[in-house]
Amino acid sequence: MLTMKHLMRMFKFKRHPDRKKITEDFASVQLKLNDLETLNSTLEAELSNQRIKISQLKESEERFRMLAESSPNAILLTDDHNQIKMINHQAEMLLGYDRSELVGSSIDVLIPSRFRNKHKKHSKMYFNDPQARIMGHGRDLSALHKSGNEIPVEIGLTPLFSQGQLIVLITIVDITERKKHEERLRQQNEELLRSSYELEKRTSQLIQSEKMSALGTLVAGVAHELNNPLTGILHYSQYLKKNRVDDQKYNEIIDDIILEAKRCEEIVKNLLQYAYPHEDSRKNRINEDTLREILEGTCQLFILKNNEIKFLVSIDHHFQDFYFNINKLKQITANLIKNAVDAVETCPKKEIMIRVSSNKHQCNMVIEDTGIGIDQENLHRIFDPFYTTKEVGKGTGLGLSITRKIIEDDGGSINLSSQVGKGTTIHLIFPLIQEEKTIKIYEQTTGNRR
Amino acid sequence: MNKLLVIDDDSAIRKSFMLTFENSGFKIETASSGMEGIEMAKASGYNIIFIDLKMPGMNGIETLDSIRRFNKDVIIYIFTAFHKEFLLELQEAAARELKFEIVHKPLYSEQLLELVQNALLKNI
Numbered sequence: 001m002l003t004m005k006h007l008m009r010m011f012k013f014k015r016h017p018d019r020k021k022i023t024e025d026f027a028s029v030q031l032k033l034n035d036l037e038t039l040n041s042t043l044e045a046e047l048s049n050q051r052i053k054i055s056q057l058k059e060s061e062e063r064f065r066m067l068a069e070s071s072p073n074a075i076l077l078t079d080d081h082n083q084i085k086m087i088n089h090q091a092e093m094l095l096g097y098d099r100s101e102l103v104g105s106s107i108d109v110l111i112p113s114r115f116r117n118k119h120k121k122h123s124k125m126y127f128n129d130p131q132a133r134i135m136g137h138g139r140d141l142s143a144l145h146k147s148g149n150e151i152p153v154e155i156g157l158t159p160l161f162s163q164g165q166l167i168v169l170i171t172i173v174d175i176t177e178r179k180k181h182e183e184r185l186r187q188q189n190e191e192l193l194r195s196s197y198e199l200e201k202r203t204s205q206l207i208q209s210e211k212m213s214a215l216g217t218l219v220a221g222v223a224h225e226l227n228n229p230l231t232g233i234l235h236y237s238q239y240l241k242k243n244r245v246d247d248q249k250y251n252e253i254i255d256d257i258i259l260e261a262k263r264c265e266e267i268v269k270n271l272l273q274y275a276y277p278h279e280d281s282r283k284n285r286i287n288e289d290t291l292r293e294i295l296e297g298t299c300q301l302f303i304l305k306n307n308e309i310k311f312l313v314s315i316d317h318h319f320q321d322f323y324f325n326i327n328k329l330k331q332i333t334a335n336l337i338k339n340a341v342d343a344v345e346t347c348p349k350k351e352i353m354i355r356v357s358s359n360k361h362q363c364n365m366v367i368e369d370t371g372i373g374i375d376q377e378n379l380h381r382i383f384d385p386f387y388t389t390k391e392v393g394k395g396t397g398l399g400l401s402i403t404r405k406i407i408e409d410d411g412g413s414i415n416l417s418s419q420v421g422k423g424t425t426i427h428l429i430f431p432l433i434q435e436e437k438t439i440k441i442y443e444q445t446t447g448n449r450r
Numbered sequence: 451m452n453k454l455l456v457i458d459d460d461s462a463i464r465k466s467f468m469l470t471f472e473n474s475g476f477k478i479e480t481a482s483s484g485m486e487g488i489e490m491a492k493a494s495g496y497n498i499i500f501i502d503l504k505m506p507g508m509n510g511i512e513t514l515d516s517i518r519r520f521n522k523d524v525i526i527y528i529f530t531a532f533h534k535e536f537l538l539e540l541q542e543a544a545a546r547e548l549k550f551e552i553v554h555k556p557l558y559s560e561q562l563l564e565l566v567q568n569a570l571l572k573n574i
Binding site: 224227228229230231232234235236238239242265 | 460462463465466467469470472504555556557558559560
């Protein structure tokens with residue numbers, strides 16, 4: 001450092017003739033020197049201050065790094081241009097990158113491409129009003145691993161101001177395990193719901209079947225009791241008809257009695273069929289020709305009554321034989337075709353399509369009509385016994401319930417969908433029982449019933 | 451003349467048979483219970499006997515059983531609307547080789563006549 005002695009020595013070597021001037025100069029130099037000394041000490045103080053600050057800053061940075069490194073979560077720092085400034089070890093582990101690869105690059109590399117555009121928009125909004133918050137609240141976020149795999153994550157954003165600059169502290173929590181756990185829970189919950197629904201369904205089916213069996217017993221009793229008086233009425237009226245007198249009105253009335261009695265007989269037959277659909281449990285092999293004969297034969301009968309109706313019967317050439325009691329099959333198809341006929345009767349478009357196809361396990365039959373349809377409200381009651389939408393005398397309300405009983409008892413199923421004004425479609429499934437053995441055993445155990 | 455016996459507790463059925471076979475060349479006799487029918491069958495010979503399955507007192511199968519003890523040959527029809535509740539007994543009767551046929555009610559007059567004529571033709 002420059003001292004007074006040094007200065008004195010310097011001036012002593014260059015003595016000036018004008019001593020007074022020299023003294024004056026010296027005094028002014030000394031003044032300046034004082035100023036310089038003051039300035040110097042201020043600078044020195046400032047310098048040491050800065051040194052302290054730097055060491056403090058270093059210390060604080062070091063603390064921050066230690067804090068960041070020791071965090072169990074992945075941490076990143078970005079600037080307000082989404083450029084990565086720093087990442088911790090956990091982040092390296094989680095994302096698969098070395099920090100040298102990430103620092104300096106855009107945060108975009110960590111965002112799955114389909115979210116990038118949205119992220120740009122969101123991040124702009126964030127920088128307008130930076131607040132500490134959870135990112136993408138309520139949405140599933142994922143981070144892009146170096147390998148290209150996505151990791152489900154939860155992200156926290158904290159804005160920090162450092163040296164007048166906005167930086168964002170990003171904490172990333174890997175929630176893969178939590179997601180897995182949630183998924184397991186969700187599955188278990190679903191399973192639970194399904195089984196409780198199944199239980200409910202079974203219970204209601206059981207109640208229904210108990211009701212039905214009680215009803216069946218009642219119906220059988222009533223039907224049986226009705227049969228005797230019915231036989232009487234039929235015989236008496238047929239006797240009167242045979243011994244007719246020449247009175248047209250009288251004869252017409254007798255014809256009506258016979259007609260009505262036959263109608264009663266039909267109802268009774270249906271009731272008994274409903275109560276005891278197992279009367280005939282022999283199974284026949286149904287091949288393509290048999291099925292075509294049954295279907296076309298039935299349609300032919302209805303064409304005789306109403307030739308405006310267009311029937312279309314198609315059987316897929318991959319058709320496979322199945323086993324079903326032929327009389328029951330006739331009854332089922334006749335029932336369903338009759339329903340379709342009744343449905344199209346008052347409609348301008350009168351078409352009934354019957355399509356049959358098979359696969360390895362089953363034969364599918366679809367009966368579709370362009371009729372009046374059934375509204376949703378009534379659709380679920382359609383299989384209830386005695387439920388009918390037909391006018392009095394057109395149906396007993398037993399047709400569909402009997403049909404379903406017959407089909408389900410033999411392992412098949414029937415489903416119905418309908419749209420008012422468009423028509424109704426019925427899906428029937430008959431199982432293919434191909435082993436002759438099964439049939440034989442079946443016949444042995446039930447064959448002696450007639 | 452061929453003789454038929456109808457055993458049924460329901461008078462409508464008995465009367466129906468009478469009317470159906472009136473002037474048909476068959477003689478019809480009726481009984482309103484199993485017991486009465488058995489006595490009549492014992493007393494005179496019939497070509498065909500119709501027995502109602504469900505009757506108070508002796509039912510159709512018991513009546514059949516009794517008649518078969520003294521008459522193995524007469525044609526017997528068990529006449530019924532449905533036979534589910536007697537299924538086991540019917541199977542058992544068939545297993546014991548009691549000869550009988552089942553006819554379902556209701557039967558029209560012409561069917562009944564036809565049935566009887568065919569049965570007698572076969573039996574000649």
